[in-house]
Amino acid sequence: MTISAERLHHITNRFAELEARMASGTLEGEAFVQASRDYSELEPIAKIANEIRDMRLEMAELGALSEDPEMKAMADEELAALRAALPDAERALAIAMLPRDSADARPAMLEIRAGTGGDEAGLFAADLFRMYEKYAAEQGWKVETVSLSASDVGGFKEVVANIRGTGVFAKLKFESGVHRVQRVPVTESGGRIHTSAATVAVLPEPDEVDVQIDPNDLKIDIYRASGAGGQHVNTTDSAVRLTHIPTGLVVIQQDQRSQHKNKDKAMQVLRTRLYDLKRAEAHGAEAEARKAMVGSGDRSERIRTYNFPQGRVTDHRIGLTLHKLDEVLAGPGLGELVDALSAEDEAKRLASLDS
Numbered sequence: 001m002t003i004s005a006e007r008l009h010h011i012t013n014r015f016a017e018l019e020a021r022m023a024s025g026t027l028e029g030e031a032f033v034q035a036s037r038d039y040s041e042l043e044p045i046a047k048i049a050n051e052i053r054d055m056r057l058e059m060a061e062l063g064a065l066s067e068d069p070e071m072k073a074m075a076d077e078e079l080a081a082l083r084a085a086l087p088d089a090e091r092a093l094a095i096a097m098l099p100r101d102s103a104d105a106r107p108a109m110l111e112i113r114a115g116t117g118g119d120e121a122g123l124f125a126a127d128l129f130r131m132y133e134k135y136a137a138e139q140g141w142k143v144e145t146v147s148l149s150a151s152d153v154g155g156f157k158e159v160v161a162n163i164r165g166t167g168v169f170a171k172l173k174f175e176s177g178v179h180r181v182q183r184v185p186v187t188e189s190g191g192r193i194h195t196s197a198a199t200v201a202v203l204p205e206p207d208e209v210d211v212q213i214d215p216n217d218l219k220i221d222i223y224r225a226s227g228a229g230g231q232h233v234n235t236t237d238s239a240v241r242l243t244h245i246p247t248g249l250v251v252i253q254q255d256q257r258s259q260h261k262n263k264d265k266a267m268q269v270l271r272t273r274l275y276d277l278k279r280a281e282a283h284g285a286e287a288e289a290r291k292a293m294v295g296s297g298d299r300s301e302r303i304r305t306y307n308f309p310q311g312r313v314t315d316h317r318i319g320l321t322l323h324k325l326d327e328v329l330a331g332p333g334l335g336e337l338v339d340a341l342s343a344e345d346e347a348k349r350l351a352s353l354d355s
Contacts, residue, residue: 003090005056008049015039015046041100048093055082055089091350098349103204103279104170109272110143110202113158114151115178117196120185122155124306125198127329128179129159132172134331135338141165146265147255160269162205169204174317174341176202177301183308193309197302205268206275213271219243222259242266249273304337313337318344 018039021027027035059082065075112129114121136143142164149157163172180197188194221241239254240262251273253266305314306325313328314321320340327333 003049003052003093005053008053011042011046011049012053015042018042045093045096048089048096052086052089052093055086058082059086094350095346098346104173105167106169106204106206107162107164108169108172108202109146109205109269110161110163110172111158111200112156113199114156115197115199117181117194119151119153119155120181120183120194121196121198122151122157123153123186124179124181124196125156125159126154127181128198128200129156129161131329131331131334132161132163132175134329135334136163136165136168138331138335139165139168139171141168145255146269147253162268169202171338171342172202173204174338174345175200175303177303180302180305181308182305203272203276204279205272211271211274211278213244213267213274217245219245220263238262240266242270244270244274247274247277249277315341317341 018035021035022039059079062075062079062082065071066079110132112125114125117124133143144162144164146160146162148159151157178197178199180195182193182195184191185194219242221243222237223239223241224237238257238259239252240259242251243249249270251266251270253262253269256262256265303315303317305316306328307314308325310323311325312321312323313325313333315337318340320337322328322333322336324333328337
């Protein structure tokens with residue numbers, strides 16, 4: 001992929017203009033915030049563009065030197081090294097210029113729900129949540145549980161958590177879908193392998209300004225929280241059910257003893273789900289184009305299988321199988337899958353620029 005001299009000139013000129021504006025001291029308020037954002041986005045692109053321009057200039061100079069018999073051997077050697085390095089630099093620039101998902105830098109809300117498989121599905125949902133917790137700890141992210149519904153055997157019927165840190169959504173956005181497990185359940189006395197599933201959803205978290213919720217669009221129900229077996233978690237009416245009338249979305253929150261805290265958390269979940277709907281509508285065409293790359297992200301789509309008897313994990317979207325199930329569930333192996341999915345997405349988007 002060759003980047004034209006005109007494109008390089010445009011990038012470096014645009015960055016120089018931004019530098020001058022930032023140094024002028026005339027920018028204030030929203031204008032300064034926007035210029036700072038543009039500067040931070042363009043800086044790594046401009047750096048690579050300058051490197052490519054310098055490489056091309058040096059190649060031209062070395063080409064002239066190679067006509068001198070005394071300098072030819074040295075010039076040809078340096079010229080060969082630059083010719084070998086230039087395609088990598090141009091590819092790096094093309095990748096840096098790829099359109100970014102505006103939500104990539106955002107924190108995310110992780111939702112895991114037990115699917116088919118009864119108690120075993122709940123145990124698997126808990127395994128997945130611990131896997132993401134360990135991966136998040138490796139990345140230096142913070143995980144905060146928003147709501148948790150435990151099963152009778154120690155699994156999770158459903159768990160919702162916030163994950164905050166650098167580039168959370170960018171790394172985890174391809175985890176949405178149906179995760180399938182094949183193993184002998186602890187409750188199975190005959191040693192037969194069962195197949196169960198859990199659904200994962202990773203949603204970017206919006207700021208309050210991204211999603212404005214009209215109070216008139218909400219139906220709020222307050223009731224007494226109850227636990228397993230109908231036992232009351234507490235003796236106050238603290239559980240909150242929010243119904244967003246225009247979309248029909250319903251959020252129930254009862255983990256906290258405070259009605260106020262439950263309402264705040266329910267609003268946070270509702271805002272995130274509304275933002276997800278908003279993004280889906282805005283990126284409908286783009287989502288179709290990406291569907292063949294690493295899956296649609298639809299929660300009904302089976303994306304990965306964890307096979308315990310054979311100790312392997314297979315991601316069906318990119319045909320990648322890792323024979324390191326323990327490492328994946330412990331966190332480090334998951335990073336290998338995340339990186340492979342991101343690389344595949346990147347490669348497909350680069351290819352689409354050439355077509």
